[in-house]
Amino acid sequence: MNLFKNINIDKLTSGLSKTRSAIFNRISEVITGKVKLEDEVFSELEEILITADVGVDLSLHIIGEIKKKMVVETLRNDESIRRVLKDTLIEVLNHTTARLEFEPDFDNYKPFVILIVGVNGAGKTTTVGKMAHNFCQAGQKVVIGAADTFRAAANEQLAIWAKRANVSIVQKESGSDPSSVVFETVKKAIDEKIDVVIIDTAGRLHTKTNLMEELSKIRRVIKKLLNYAPNETFLVVDGNNGQNAIQQAKTFSKSVELTGLIITKLDGTAKGGIVFQMAKELKLMIPYIGVGEGINDLQYFDSKIFVNSLVGSN
Ligand SMILES: Nc1nc2c(ncn2[C@@H]2O[C@H](COP(=O)(O)OP(=O)(O)OP(=O)(O)O)[C@@H](O)[C@H]2O)c(=O)[nH]1
Ligand SMILES: [Mg+2]
Numbered sequence: 001m002n003l004f005k006n007i008n009i010d011k012l013t014s015g016l017s018k019t020r021s022a023i024f025n026r027i028s029e030v031i032t033g034k035v036k037l038e039d040e041v042f043s044e045l046e047e048i049l050i051t052a053d054v055g056v057d058l059s060l061h062i063i064g065e066i067k068k069k070m071v072v073e074t075l076r077n078d079e080s081i082r083r084v085l086k087d088t089l090i091e092v093l094n095h096t097t098a099r100l101e102f103e104p105d106f107d108n109y110k111p112f113v114i115l116i117v118g119v120n121g122a123g124k125t126t127t128v129g130k131m132a133h134n135f136c137q138a139g140q141k142v143v144i145g146a147a148d149t150f151r152a153a154a155n156e157q158l159a160i161w162a163k164r165a166n167v168s169i170v171q172k173e174s175g176s177d178p179s180s181v182v183f184e185t186v187k188k189a190i191d192e193k194i195d196v197v198i199i200d201t202a203g204r205l206h207t208k209t210n211l212m213e214e215l216s217k218i219r220r221v222i223k224k225l226l227n228y229a230p231n232e233t234f235l236v237v238d239g240n241n242g243q244n245a246i247q248q249a250k251t252f253s254k255s256v257e258l259t260g261l262i263i264t265k266l267d268g269t270a271k272g273g274i275v276f277q278m279a280k281e282l283k284l285m286i287p288y289i290g291v292g293e294g295i296n297d298l299q300y301f302d303s304k305i306f307v308n309s310l311v312g313s314n
Contacts, residue, residue, distance in 0.1 A: 015291025120203030129161025145185030
């Protein structure tokens with residue numbers, strides 16, 4: 001019953017193709033036939049990683065690790081270099097957070113409540129729709145709460161997603177208190193024995209204190225109804241925003257307790273290396289990544305599969 005772990009290797013591979021072809025394919029060019037690894041090769045590798053937005057410090061760390069590991073490699077060829085690179089990248093993703101994978105405990109938490117937050121246009125609403133679809137496909141009963149009461153068009157956009165995903169939705173006229181929508185959504189879930197609640201919120205600048213306070217109020221309202229909830233508070237960030245997205249996440253986490261980071265629009269960038277930097281700096285679980293606008297384009301994040309899709313599995 002793990003269908004909510006939507007992983008489609010073909011989608012993932014094609015979604016990450018810009019980062020792979022612009023950057024990681026270059027690695028092949030650099031290492032092909034280089035049995036003896038000169039310093040020059042290492043500095044080229046380093047430059048490639050930095051260009052992919054892996055970050056300077058992290059790229060240096062990765063190259064250092066590869067150098068160390070290659071000393072003990074008996075067989076030095078393209079494949080062993082690629083393998084060592086992959087192992088090192090997986091280690092970076094795995095050693096930075098206590099919780100590696102999104103494994104929701106639906107048996108003990110019903111309803112399981114997920115709150116989605118982020119700056120304007122990050123991909124929150126789209127992600128809520130895709131996530132609802134994933135859970136619904138896995139046989140869960142889902143309700144979406146439309147707590148973005150700020151933008152007039154927000155209700156309509158989310159209603160379209162709810163219809164596509166074939167899940168129920170709670171909405172109020174725009175201008176209503178977002179907390180009252182949240183209250184009604186969670187109440188409905190309890191009354192109707194719904195498995196998963198996903199709350200979409202309005203885009204907010206992490207620097208606006210009053211808007212961040214609104215999120216705290218939403219959380220308090222949820223907690224009043226279910227003392228264990230929200231189970232998850234996921235920050236959605238646009239993968240194209242690079243360093244800025246890291247800053248957003250840091251400021252958001254000061255106001256709300258984040259439990260995960262969803263990185264969207266990785267299909268639109270050649271700088272997907274940002275995922276490594278985010279994992280390392282933010283130490284947050286990455287439950288999903290977005291690799292397209294379609295309903296199936298929210299992919300469950302598995303560090304090994306992600307690295308294989310980027311560096312190639314051969
Ligand atoms: N290519 C691509 N586009 C995406 C992805 N996720 C979201 N988008 C697009 O990004 C745009 C903004 O998405 P929304 O879901 O409306 O973003 P939002 O965070 O809800 O925006 P606000 O509610 O205005 O703050 C839309 O055009 C989406 O189709 C993705 O993974 N890949
Ligand atoms: Mg939205």
